[in-house]
Amino acid sequence: MVVTENKIKESLSSITSEILNGTNYNRSEFARNILNYPAMMVPSVQEPIIKSLSETFKGEVSLFDPFMGASNTLVTGMKYGLNVFGQDINPLAVLLSKVKTRYYSKDELLISEDSIKSRIEKDTSIKKEVRFHNIDKWFKNDVQIELSRIHRAIKQESNVGIRQFLWVTLAEVIRLTSNDRTSTFKMHIRSKDDIENRNLSPIKYFFSILKRSIKDLNDFCSVLIDNELIKENKYVKDVDVVWGDSLKIINTEKSFDLLITSPPYGDNQTTVTYGQFSYLPLQWIPIKDIDDKISFEYLKTIQQIDSNSLGGKMLDDFSHKKENLFQKSRTVKLLFDTFNSEEQVKAKKVINFVHDLDKTIDNLLGKLNKGAYLVWTVGNRNVNKQVVQNDNILIDLLSSKKVELITDLERDILSKRMPGRNNFSNTMNKEKILIFKTTAN
Ligand SMILES: C[S@@+](CC[C@H](N)C(=O)[O-])C[C@H]1O[C@@H](n2cnc3c(N)ncnc32)[C@H](O)[C@@H]1O
DSSP, X not given: OOOOHHHHHHHHHTSOHHHHTTTTOOGGGGTTTSSOOTXXXXXXXXXXXXXXXXXXXXXXXXXXXXXXXXXXXXXXXXXXXXXXXXXXXXXXXXXXXXXXXXXXXXXXXXXXXXHHHHHHHHXXXXXXXXXXXXXXXHSOHHHHHHHHHHHHHHHTOOOHHHHHHHHHHHHHHHHHHSSBOSSSSSOXXXXXXXXXXXXXXXXXXXXXXXXXXXXXXXXXXXXXXXXXXXXXXXXXXXXXXXXXXXXXXXXOSOOEEEEEEOOOSSXXXXXXXXXXXXXXXXXXXXXXXXXXXXXXXXXXXTTHHHHHSTXXXXXXXXXXXXHHHHHHOHHHHHXXXXXXXXXXXXXXXXXXXXXXXXXXXXXXXXXXXXXXXXXXXXXXXXXXTEEEOHHHHHXXXXXXXXXXXXXXXXXXXXXXXXXXXXXXOTTTTEEEEEEEEOOOO
């Protein structure tokens, strides 16, 4: 049966606002709670879209997310038996995604819980396992000692998949027990009084988060089992998540039918500082347990991940690249014209970001099959009291490459962990889901 574009539009437009706003979904079904990564997609939003689009293909369907973050899109694709591939520049996102897309049997998780508990309980050493610049600013002494006991116990685990799961658990403990405030994604030290008055036991946190995460992973794995997608303790289709800079290269030979993603909405420094959010946990996790291709350089400074992400670096040959971009997007040109000479630094940042996004899109299109669908969830933001219309910019850029919009949906952001309004933008209460299709021949 050939599914016409009208049928797809019809089926997508029947997705209710309740579903799009993610009010009624079961978080644990998608292992969404195991680490509180910033700006996670709401799986219930993706689910009906993935279901509807994947049904339009005959045979195997493959899904790709070049900015996978916490891999909620990939995990939703797995529920529908798709081949999935994801890439992200942030090592913490890669670690989390490896864990969420791997099948863990209930028994192996429970055995690992018992053995790590007994190793931690026996350890009375006060030796500290990790040193880095300013560690004493970010962690109290007794917190470092307990984190070191957990660290030693995880290192003794022989199975790398289990170690990865335990490192993710430790990452969540670090988020909650460091001296960094949890209210922002930027690194922001707590007040002196607050630090002194907090009496924290990372080991207690670890045990309770471990229990909750085992339940979450089991719930997700049960969904896969019920859908007959697990054989011989493995997901029956292809699943691969890698570390990589999507602006430079997509690290796979495969090609895809669906690209479903939510890109950053601007450079990380001024939008969501994914890198700063990940800096402290990454100091405690051995990089070779995440992906042996990751360069250690990425973890050396707090700014490194953010400045290597989309829009994080100033362009060479700015005027030429800017003019080139104006040819592709009238929305960018009109926006740029509103900035006066004192506002050029901000204007340049917007141009850098859109330039990087445009180059990344070229890389992505090279990996898509004919007739592939692209689903982009984007939000607009404010820079200098001007709205950066990421939705229209994306439509312009893709249209300049002959990829046309077929339909769009709008949702309120109710259940997404975004920075507070004041430090980001006041247009962040709505998100657009834009659906495009590449030509079929
Ligand atoms: C909005 S998040 C993605 C949310 C994700 N779809 C989810 O469901 O959780 C954007 C991600 O893009 C990543 N990113 C930014 N620049 C990148 C680049 N050049 N290459 C790959 N990933 C990048 C960030 O690290 C971040 O994890």
